[in-house]
Amino acid sequence: MHSDKQFQMNGKRRFGKQVGRIILVLMLFCRWSTPAAAQSDNLPGGRIKMGFNDAWFFGKDEKDQAGAASLDVLKWKKITLPHTWNAKDVLDDEPGYYRGTGWYKKSFKSNMSWKNKSVFLCFDGVNQETEVYVNGRLAGSHKGGYTGFVIPIGHLLKFEGNGWNDIAVKVSNRYNEDIAPLTADFTFFGGIYRNVNLLVTEDIHFSKADYGSDGIYIRTPLVSDQKAAIQTENKLENASGKIRKLKLITVLFNAEGKQVAEKTTSVLLAAGESKLIKQDLPVLEQPNLWSVDRPYLYRIVSRITDAAGGGILDQVSSSLGLRWFKFDAEKGFFLNGKALKLVGASRHQDYQGIGNAVPEALQIRDVELLKAMGGNFLRVAHYPQDPVILESCDRLGILASVEIPIVNAITESEAFTAVSKNMQLEMIRQNFNHPSVVIWAYMNEVLLRPKFGNDKIRQQLYFDHIRELAQSLEDLTRKEDPSRYTMMACHGDFDRYHKVGLTKIPMIVGWNLYQGWYSAGLDDFAKFLDKHHQVLPDKPLLVSEYGADADPRIRSFRPVRFDKSIEYAINYHQVYLNAVLKRPFVSGAMAWNLADFNSETREETMPHINNKGLLTLSRQAKDTYFLYQAYLLDRPFLKISSELWRDRAGISDPSGTISTQPVQVVTNLTSAELFLNGKSLGIRQSKDKLCEWEVPFKQGENSLRTVDPNNPLNSDQLVLNFNLVPQNFTGPLGKDFHQLNILLGADRYFIDQDLHQVWIPDQPYQQGSWGRIGGNPFKGSNNRISYGSDKNILNTDLDPVYQTQRIDIKQYKMDVPDGDYELNLLFSELIGGIDKEALAYNLDNNHVKEKAEERIFSVQVNGKVFLKDFNLAENYGYATAVKQQIRLNVTGGRGITIDFIPVKGKPVLNALQLRKTN
Known part of the structure; x- marks a missing residue:
């Protein structure tokens, strides 16, 4: 990577300058639209919700020396929320x-009108x-990085004098x-990486002291095609100094805005x-049901008014989707009485x-991309995410699970248990009213890295504590919400989870399975x-994770496990x-992951990125x-599948005019036809949603077009550029030879x-051609x-x-004209250097110290x-370009x-580049 640690858009890689412009536009859009978006929540009554993201200053306190009264010791820079201080340093070469x-x-x-309110x-997160x-x-204070929380501040505000107030927020991700x-x-x-809003209410209001929720919970104890029973639980708070006679009014509106029910x-x-x-x-007769194909949403408006009149004191609006569902161990998942195979993806929140x-616009886009993919399920992993995610699932018809971030291990302490239970309550109560949510989860691969491996007696006690924590979270969740299912996601060690007793606790077992990736054997x-x-x-049973690294820059015609090629991933x-x-007994499967995400400790072909997305x-x-x-x-x-492979290269045939390479078309049709530069290459039958042709590419621009043989209007096309590499320099291409990247x-x-350069695999040397001898x-x-290293190579993006x-x-040898x-010779010493911990997820890893x-x-x-x-290690260091x-x-x-x-x-050579300069 870069020796000067200079930050670039994707750290080690730059996927296109236009991406930066897109992000900037979206950030500006969200920045200017935040107050307006917040104001849209302001309904008649005493509640005002305002965006609070602008005009903040940030200072890093590396020595942990500042206090609320001594912030002048820090260096400040002006920022706008959301903000993280780790956008750059997670992508540099420094561990x-x-x-x-x-x-x-x-x-x-302060506004004087807030004085008695x-x-x-x-905080969203x-x-x-x-x-x-x-x-x-x-x-106030809060522990936990992925759930919202509310801090009352009215009693600390200044209203006299000039009415200016200073807010200081101390944050730690230690x-x-x-x-x-x-x-x-x-x-x-x-950082404060999600939105912050300022909320002003009358002293009579729906409680904001209930684990960050709106204080309103909607239950649907009976839903069918014919009728729906709807119950609400409303937490009201009187922060005034006198007794109050009130009315609680709940009104139900259909999607067209018509009032269909009311209760006072x-x-x-x-x-x-x-x-x-x-x-x-x-009871609602002939209800419109919420489904993945027709996500019909009612609206419930909850109001508090003074019993003697005088208008609305507080008002909250909530979405309502009417549906019923069931997980069956033999027949799978059912929504509204109909079998539905759940297929979708998990999601991480970074970009x-x-x-x-x-920005919210990009988060919403993620759910839209999942829907456009045909997915019907989102595993919100490994933590609750921005409120717009589940709002988008409700709107688009995506079912969801949500979980708290107990990952890999636990701490056997009362404090860890207390914080975990608090997270679970915050997650459930803040997201209770989303019809998209069908599962609450609470542990992920918690036995992956078991402590006390050298002390089996002590390890058994650790396992007992994990089981006790799991049971306590299970009991808490079922008490809070008996209408939904519970789940724990386990890695592929079936016998260990079963022996410890964890498979017996949740209502659903999710399995994170990587046979053919972290453990050998796709058939397994x-x-x-x-x-x-x-x-x-x-x-x-749900397959809660599965996936293989897919670096879009790596392609192979003979894909093997761990080569990171797109072809192996397919x-x-x-x-x-x-x-x-x-x-049928598999209720569904969630690909890992919807999109690539940052994992700072990873190395491999795309350091700091998990690219299974x-x-x-x-x-x-x-x-x-x-x-x-x-x-x-x-x-x-x-679809011609090579959307990100528009630059190709290959060795020519003996004629020196073409290079034949496979091209794949993905389709749900039974067959497809492919055209190259207007000439048909024939019709192929699809197998496992793929059709494949051997395509004779020429030098330069090549136009591909695929069509439905039964409907030529259904088509896709792709123009790519092909660099024809000479097989023999004495042939027609020899005199026009320009560059080799090997x-x-x-x-x-x-x-x-x-x-726009393509590096191709090496070959043995033959007379008149180019290639290696020995090694x-x-x-x-x-x-x-099967070959190569997965180390992070310093001082390069490549x-x-x-x-x-x-x-x-x-x-x-290269028999060039x-x-x-x-001539560039590229080297890196791949043996030696700091011995790092093997990636825990590689279940059959036999790593030994080099x-x-x-x-x-x-x-x-x-x-x-x-x-x-020439001494690579001594002169340049290990794993350095x-x-x-x-x-x-x-x-x-x-x-x-x-x-x-x-x-x-033994001498080594990693790569070779030859360019003709005249």
């Missing part, structure tokens, strides 16, 4: 990222410990053993009293270049599903989807996304999207990959170019010494010969 304290401050002027600051100060006094998550395969961005209840509230009032609305401080996936059904025949998802769809971090569709459209959409679908020790292609592909110290190599190479050339060996060699080019006693360049003039038809002469150890 780790800032996990510490930051302060936010803002001044604002209740005033609150409403702050990671992860928060203290809120108003005019130097502590107003490691705290009492707050989940303790560890996880995602980044714990710090008289209420007597003592001074300072909070009271729960339950109401049964009149390219801005971390987790994502179906076997695992069948094992669950045999051992736990009464327990509903095959992987075909196997999983086929197995899920043919088994169906979309890139900037939400460009990968081929796998199109595959899901072919499987899930109920309309005819036809990967050594690789069987995959790499696309440099910035320079073997480098293989790292684990069994995860890690895959340097992650493979030929070791013990003897010679490289006479002329002037620029032992560095001294490697010294010389390089001659056409008989002249180019590099003398090294490029050595030489210019040469080739005469007398001798071509180019590169000799590698060992001094100590």
Whole structure:
């Protein structure tokens, strides 16, 4: 990566300059629209909700030295919320990222009309410990980074004098053993990264002291095609100093705005009293049902009025979707009495270049992209997310599960249990009224990294504590909401979870399964599903995760596990989807993940990014996304899958005029026809939603078009540029030869999207051509990959170019025509350096500590010494990109010969680039 740690849009990679412009436009849109959006919640009555995102200042407190009264010691910069302080440092080459304290401050002027009212600051999400100060006094605090919370501040505001108030918010994302998550395969961005609103109400209002909720809970104890029973639970609060006679009025409107039901209840509230009032609305006849195909939403408006008249004191509007559902261990999931296979994805909340401080417009777009894919389920993982996510699920017809972030491990303390239970209550109560939510979950892969591995007795006690915590969360959840299901997501060690007793606790067991990726054998996936059904025949099953890394810059015509190619990922998802769809007892499956996301500790081909997403971090569709459209959409679908592979290269045939490569079309049709430059290449029958042709590409621009043979209007087209690499320099292409970009020790292609260059696999040398002599592909110290390394290569954006190599190479020959050339030899020492912890998710990893060996060699080019006693590790360090360049003039038809002469150890070459300069 970059030696100067300069931040770029995607850290190590730049997927296009236009993405930055899009983000800027969306951020500006959201910034200016926030107050208006907040005002849209302001209904008649005493409630006013205002956006509070502008005119903040941020200062990093690395020494944790500041206090509410001593903020002048910090360096401040003006920012607008949402904001994270980790947008850049999670993508540089320096291990780790800032996990510490930051302060936010803002001044604002009180409105005199608020003086005798209740005033609150409403935070949608702050990671992860928060203290809120108003005019130097502590107003409230919160633990947990992924649920909203409300801080009353009215009693601390200034109204006399000039009425100006100072708000200071202390935030920390430090490691705290009492707050989940303790560890996880995602980044714990710090900051006030979601919206903040200022809420002003009358002293008589719906409670804001109920775990961050609106204080209103809607239940539907009976729903059918014929009728629906609707109940509301309303928490009213009297913050005034006198007794009040009130009316609670609940009105139900249909989607067209027509009132269809009403209920009024008289209420007597003592001074300072909070009271729960339950109401049964009149039974609704012939209700419109909420479904994934027709997400019909009613509206419930809850009002508090003075019994003697005088207008509305408080009013809250809530969505209502009427549906009923069931998970069946034998037959799967049913919505409104009809079987429905749940297929969708999980989601993380960060975005390219801005971390987790994502504008609402981009978050909504994620749910829209899931719907456009044909998905009907969103696993909101591994934590509750921005309120707009479930609002969008309600509106678009996406079912959902939500979970708290207990990931990988727990702390055996009363404090950890208390915070976890508080998170669960906040999650449930804040999201209770969303019809899209059908599952509450509370643990993810909690036995993946069990503590006390060297003390089995102590480890058993740890397992007992996990089981006790799981049971307490299960009991709490069922008491809070008996209408929904509970779930725990477990990794693929069936016997361990079953032995510990965790499979018996939740109503649904979710399995995160990666057979064919983290553990070997794609065929083992179906076997695992069948094992669950045999051992736990009464327990509903969801595949809560599955996926394979898919780097959109890497392609392969012979894909293998861990090569990170799009082609392997396509095959992987075909196997999983086929197995899920043919088994009725599998309620559904959630691909991991909807989009790529940041995981700072990861290395691999795209360091700091988990790229199992169906979309890139900037939400460009990968081929796998199109595959899901072919499987899930109920309309005819036809797509040339190489949307992100518009620059291709390949070795020519003996004629020197074409290079033949496979092209795939994803479709839900039985067949498709492909045209190249207007000429038909024939009709192919689809298999597992794919049709494939061997396409003879010519040099330069090639136009592909695929059509439905039965409906030519249904078509898709793609124009790509092909670089024809000469097989033999004596052939027709020899005189027009321009450039070679060669990967050594690789069987995959790499696309440099910035320079529109394609790096192709190496080949053995043949007379008149080009290629290697001697050497073997480098293989790292684990069994995860068949060739190459997965280390983060420093000082480059192009890690895959340097992650493979030929070791013990003897010679490289290129029989190029006479002329002037620029030759680049690319090296990286892949053995040695800091031994890092193996990725916990690689279940069959046999990683052993590498032992560095001294490697010294010389390089001659056409008989002249180019590099003398070359020592990569000593001169440049380990896993560091090294490029050595030489210019040469080739005469007398001798071509180019590169000799590698060992001094100590075995010579290596990672990649080679040759460019003709005249």
